[in-house]
Amino acid sequence: MAVQPREQGRYDTAQYGDELAGAAANLAVGTTLLYENDQVKVWEVRLAPGERCPFHAHTRDYFWTVVDASVGKQRIGDGSYMIRDYEVGQTQFSTHSADEPLIHDLENAGDTELRFITVELLG
Secondary structure, eight states, rough: OOOOOEEEOOGGGGGHHHHHHGGGGGOOOSSSSEEEEEEEEEEEEEEOOOOOEEEEOOSSSSEEEEEEEEEEEBBBSSSEEEEEEEEOOOOOOOOOOOOOEEEEEEEEEEOOOOEEEHHHHEE
């Protein structure tokens, strides 16, 4: 089941201009690469309260699972944002490609550490 936003809106993309300009080339979809072979890349996303992962591009199908719950603010490259509550065990699958990437950041807007495992499918 998709995680529904608690809030949605718009932000000023000029605040992140340089970061957004380079986002398509930033393929680090987590804070730490845990494992990689010719089939998958397994990433950890670990963010303390107030910490954010910079804008990056998802160019492959992937899924994530919440390991430590918190609140996340995600800004999309198109100028929209959403705030969502993430609960332990929530999992979501997304389909993307180099031709239709998802460009976004992720900020921990909660009071506890936010941690995901993200798995990119390479084949």
